[in-house]
Amino acid sequence: TPLYQLPDHLNEAKKNMINKFFIESALIDIITNLQMITNFNLTGINIHVTWDKEEYHNLYEKRLPAFHFNRDHNQIIFDLKCLDLPLTFSSDTAYQLAMELVNKEYLFYRDQDNKIILKVNQQLKFTPGLGFPSLVDVANKLKISERTLKRELALANTTFSALLQSKKFELAKKLIDSNRNIQEISDLLGYSHISAFSRAFFGWTGKKPSDYIREQRVSIKNYYLEPPQKPY
Incomplete structure (x- = not known):
């Protein structure tokens, strides 16, 4: 009504x-x-x-x-x-994620050279069953050639591959926070084998996925077990 x-x-x-x-x-x-x-x-x-x-x-x-x-x-x-798929604001890391977004916006308005990075990141959205868009897909969406896109990213001191890997890592962390196991995360991100995902994850963090998950769970457990701080 x-x-x-x-x-x-x-x-x-x-x-x-x-x-x-x-x-x-x-x-x-x-x-x-x-x-x-x-x-x-x-x-x-x-x-x-x-x-x-x-x-x-x-x-x-x-x-x-x-x-x-x-x-x-x-x-x-x-x-x-x-x-x-995990919701962006479904966990206790919502504040941290929000601050990351704020910082990205701040960097964009502070330094216009980052404009192409923001544009590419806006296009790098994960689609279930299809994964992330390719360089060709993003270039077509931005209505520029692949060569131009590569050149503009190089001028901004980055590459398409680096931005894509960053997005994959962000999604992997969200999936870990939503209690997905390593096999599920590997499958959802489109890796051919769990070992390929493990190698990629080690490149992002310097740790195996299992070690990272274990550390995260210990950190969360300690956070909730830690007594509240008394105000001065």
């Missing part, structure tokens, strides 16, 4: 159309927000609504998820495998 009031001079047909438009917009906003807070591309998205297709929908159809009209319920449907 809408909480807003539409002008009285509108007839019922016009009011119904506007209400439908607002509800469709709200459903799309929910999907957009889900992808923003998880930093993943949710797959298999379909939107069901209980009414007929209005003419205005044709103007936006190519830019929207798949809509299905005259269904039993208004609802959002997406692939079940998306539920295996």
